[in-house]
Amino acid sequence: MSTWIPLWLHKLGSPPTFYRVAGAVRPWAMGLALLCGAIGLYGGLVLAPADYQQGDAYRIIFIHVPSAWMSMFIYAVMGAAAFVALVWRVKLAEVVAMESAPIGAAFTFITLVTGSLWGKPMWGTWWTWDARLTSELVLLFLYLGVIGLYHAFEDRRQGARAAGFLAIIGIINVPIVHWSVTWWNTLHQGSTVNVFGHSKMPWDMLWPLLMVMLATKAYYAASLCRRARTDLLALESGKDWVRQVAETEAGR
């Protein structure tokens, strides 16, 4: 690879180093996730006032919207990592892409279920085939497709390449999910929170939402660290550093 990539990045790409660094990062990320999550949910469930139209039912927003953001964010990370893995054959990028998929699928599933539970009292239906809901369901199927394709191959790295290819193609769906509420007439409401402009939401409701968003980001980092570490152990199970890990953990 070229010289403009700093040395520490090369080192981080080596499995034993990444294993160690991820092990150090993980508890901090998880701690941040729990702290922000607790503060944000307290703010959302207790401190924030009820909505003038939806009453207390709107409080589902504090998990629904952060989960929806994560479902798209994780897909973008997965697609980018899959691209790096396909082009430069970086083993670690493959691991990041393939281990992101289950976390992304989890958040997408949460988004769909909580949306359904919110839709029933507010719209009078659990499900409707409008653009936002349908594209989010397609996102879930893309995640499941990536996971399934990855496990369908005997050779793990071959599976990761095929699944990575699907992940890259599927990126086209991410902007569709995001702008579906503006491009089509949907039952789903438009976006309330605008990162680069004025948000149509009072601060009492906005800060808990942003806090939970931060918590889900930190949670993703923590979960990815744990999953990538485990995957590296499996991938490199014949190597010396994995033996050392196995032997030290047997003593405990």
Next chain:
Amino acid sequence: MNALQHFFAMGGYGGYVWTSYAVFFAVLLADNVAPRLRRRRVLRDVRGRLARQDARARRTTSTTP
């Protein structure tokens, strides 16, 4: 109705709100447990293979005259 009951009732939407939160935490908990179990399995396999290799090495050294 006291304050706590009022809180859990969620203005009549308690069923929807709390089910949502339960799903959220249950799914993330499962996401946490799965890699933990996998890690344990992977390390057990590595240790098993190491033990077999050791046993084989000892057998070959003891049979040689």
